[in-house]
Amino acid sequence: MANSGHAAHEGHDDHHGAPKSFWQRWVVTTNHKDIGTLYLIFAGVMFFVGGLMALVIRAELFQPGLQFVDPMFFNSMTTMHALAMIFGAVMPAWVGLANWMIPLQVGAPDMALPRMNNFSFWIMPFAFTLLLSTLFTGSGAPAGGWTLYPPLSLQGGDSFPMAIFAIHMMGASSIMGAINVIVTIMNMRAPGMTLLRMPLFCWTWLITAYLLILVMPVLAGAVTMLLTDHFFGTSFFSAAGGGDPVMYQHIFWFFGHPEVYILILPAFGVVSEIIPAFSRKPLFGYESMVYASASIGFLSFIVWAHHMFTVGMPLAGQLFFMLTTMLIAVPTGVKVFNWSATMWKGSLSFEPPMLFAVAFLFLFTIGGFSGLMLSIVPADFQYQDSYFVVAHFHYVLVPGAIFAIMAGIYYWLPKWSGHMYNMSLAKWHFWLSTIFVNVLFFPQHFLGLAGMPRRIPDYSVQFADWNMVSSIGAFGFGLSQLLMPYLVWQCVRGGAAAKAKAWEGARGLEWEVPSPAPYHTWETAPDEATIIHASPTGH
Amino acid sequence: MLRKPGSLSAVAAFVAALAAPAAHADWALNMPRGVTTMSQQIYSLHMTIFWWCVAIAVFVFGWMITSLVKFRHSQGAVPDTQMLHSTKAEVIWTIIPVVILVILAIPAARTLIHLEDASGTQLTVKITGYQWKWQYEYLDKGVSYFSTLSRDSDAARQLQSGVDPKTIPDYLLSVDNPLVVPVGTKIRLLLTSQDVIHAWWVPDLAVKKDAIPGFVNEAWFEVQADKPGTYRGQCAELCGRDHGFMPIVVVAKTPAEFEAWLKTQQQASLPAAPNAG
Amino acid sequence: MSSKSDSHDASTYYVPHGSPWPILGSVALFTLMIGAVSFMNEWAGGWSFLPGALLLAFMFFGWFTTVINENEQGMYNLQVDKSFRMGMMWFIMSELMFFAAFFGALFYARQLSVPWIGGDGVKIFNKLLLWQDFNAAWPTNGPAKLGGHADHSFETIKAFSLPAINTAILLTSGVTITIAHHALREGNRKVLGYALAATWMLGFLFVYLQGTEYHEAYTELGLKLSTGIYGSTFFMLTGFHGLHVSIGAIMLFIIWLRCMRGHFTPTRHFAFEAVAWYWHFVDVVWLVLFVFVYWI
């Protein structure tokens, strides 16, 4: 097999190895692999931070009555948990995976704009320092929900501008990250790597990057208007001056809905790599997967008001947003069916990446079904702002996005570290996670349907039983997650050597370079034969 | 290798429990049918979508599980690597979901249009949200009052109060002054707020509408004539510290009882409070 | 930063070595944000913006110097050049969406929230119960008549006064920069210098006139940031645009200095083009703004 990446590497002198000094290697670096690692570590830390906040929530909700925290602090936990998970854990994890994998997969020597790449990473820790430090301000952390609806969010104290500026910083970081992905894919593909020979992870990330560029600035605009309403006397969101609080919601969700697809599209990509690899069979319907992803991206721009069915929109608006939202089920269904068809008549084995990918298929689909239920306006009047919604989005986010991230890590870890990991530990991690995640979130459907509103620190006793189950699930799920950093640590330090192609059925250029991937890869582009050999459809 | 014990058994439990008669309230699983025509229409809409989802799930998950069982590498399965795509299959699984969605959209749209039709109401109540209480004004009747969390719940819900919530009747769901309405009467609600956004939600009435400062939202309900009773709900839009503690209680009385109640209220209250235009 | 000893082969894509500018930029941004927070929360005066702003300026200066030097040494092949171009394009796209959020607010207010507050259609109860005397006509500072003169009235700026002149200025500057671009491509450095100088001067003139307009708005017209939704959208849009013109004019000035130093060749002048695109972008935004904010 042509190991051109490796071969090219051999001939060069030492400055192509990793720098020795910590500062050179980890702080001022321009290497996509190191930046990818930094992103992933950051995401992991934020996942634990956000998870601890979730555990505060679940501990307080374990029983009726207020046992541990003040309601205001509870609201801060809800708000910060969501911000930490979405902006701190899932998005950086995807950028980290993009950094590691996209140059490898398209046969590029690095990301297109490496210094900007480093910049977009380093903004994140600072942004989160700013955001998390609000926990220590006198007025407490933001407590208006992650959606920051005015007028409530305008009642925030010292922490209010801190949160706004932190969001500005994250936005800047995401935009730069997205520009890098687009430019890398559009300009850095090896000759012969046509768009339709790209792995789906590149495709879904490309679409994600377009979404990011189109919506992150809109979020920045929305929070800027909050800022001026609070400090400079503007009336964007106040009826007294001719504005409207609901206008904020429209602008926010114009960002917010595409945002949830930003979180899930790369997951679709990862799953579309893993299912074929462990079915030992090419992805079924490659092109329709690409079109489906693009349709989802497009539709995500015209459905936003399904988050606002109770604000009193005119009937025509409600009907429009209901119908467009329902339509998203169609391209998503195409994906689900294509994955099923990929497994059909395959030769399936269940290594940890495949286990997580299969769980994703089942559990994401359940989350999608509840999403479809939410899109039915009259029914949504009963579901909206209840735990049914909480159950919906955790199904698509935790066994959806988070499981896909884990699947991706288990899939590519041998490529990064050069070692295989402890398979049985990973399987433990999988089974515990899958069982507990359902114990955690499935009962929340019942709670919501029975009438429990979200964002409350205490509830009436009729909700006690399922809340207790859910909290037990939360602690079980949380504890199970400790296995993963341990496993990764072990794997980085040693273990059986991984082959260049760590998994028998894997396809893609990343498997044509040795494991661990050399510090610099594809300084000489792979030749067309290699590209075709590694392409998802084999031609 | 195929089991997804978590998801599948939970789905199974859900389905089984839905079918079981009168599940114990504490382990409630499903949406209440409610006591208005609209709430029952919404309930059946909800169940319709739910069963469609179950049917699709049975199909998709069945398909996946078959693959997981049948095509195992460890059992010597040989992959069919020529199976790249099939236009026919792809067209089918695009069209069928569209058809299902149309089938769902029609009753949904019909119910929605019905819900939005607030004509012919016989009584109007203006509801104003405050941090953290509700104000009810019976327009043109000269009755207006505030409704807040009842005292015993309020005492018990303090941080580490030491009071067991289970000893409090309707913990967090009882108020000092409930909204009183006649059954069999189409009642118009006009919702607004004095500070931040709140939402007025009573599951049994299937009404949830935001109360937005500076704007008035309209909603309506009609409790079925044979369903007088007490119906409880909560504020459903995060409105600050005590968002969890501004419940809603609606008492539906027979028209005669309601008239009597209104009389006593009118006598008790000071010269009309509301200044509705 | 890259060391000069690197023998760089123009056939390969230039991947820069570690650079301190990004981390410095992050620190600068953080400092700037802390400064802004301190100012907003009244922990400190306006000076608190200064450290971050200075650091940021230093970072930009250093980063661009590095890039310019590398470019002058011929380390960037055409593929790198293309990456820069695409990067700039998408950056401008993101800026466009930033403006879109504010335009969205304007359209929403004019088309929906103001008529609704005035009781339009099914929203009649807004008028009946809350805002009886509100006349929903644009421009407005809302039913509570926020801001404005002492009697809460205010006037707007006529489209065909200063704004029209400003439109002419920006359009002219669009022409001069195109002239400069042609001159650059034809190797006519003299015309390039003059045309580019004219462009940045027009840019600063625009900013100056905008300043006088703001002055008039505040002192005479009762039109302020706090003058209800009209003042909010007016100043947010024009102010944000003015900020972009200022940045653009500064960039033009720097590009002009570089031209004077003999930078750029008829075929390779990414930085020039990037600034030109940016300038056209602020131009286009202005036209939309002129129509929807001032005119109709």
Ligand code: HEA
């Ligand atoms: C990764 C994130 C993610 C994803 C992928 C989705 C996917 C979907 N979401 Fe979800 N959603 C969120 C994250 C996400 N959502 C979040 C975070 C919130 C709450 C925000 C907040 O308020 O804080 C939310 C809230 C939310 C609401 C608002 C609820 C409310 O507040 O009242 C609605 C309403 O329509 C909705 C709908 C949908 C739909 C229709 C999909 C669809 O894309 C799902 C499509 C998938 C399927 C349908 C399954 C597979 C398809 C088939 C097997 C084909 C056949 C199927 C049929 C024909 C039915 N979502």
Ligand code: HEA
């Ligand atoms: C990607 C996004 C994401 C992810 C991954 C999660 C993960 C989890 N979330 Fe969620 N959540 C949101 C996004 C997300 N969430 C959003 C957007 C909201 C809405 C916010 C709003 O209303 O504004 C929300 C709201 C929300 C609520 C509702 C709060 C309310 O309405 O008041 C709850 C309640 O149960 C909850 C729980 C959890 C739990 C238990 C997890 C778990 O999966 C977390 C698991 C991880 C850990 C637990 C950490 C790892 C382990 C350790 C740190 C070791 C220590 C462990 C022990 C000692 C046991 N979340």
Ligand code: CUA
């Ligand atoms: Cu009022 Cu929540």
Ligand SMILES: [Cu+2]
């Ligand atoms: Cu959405």
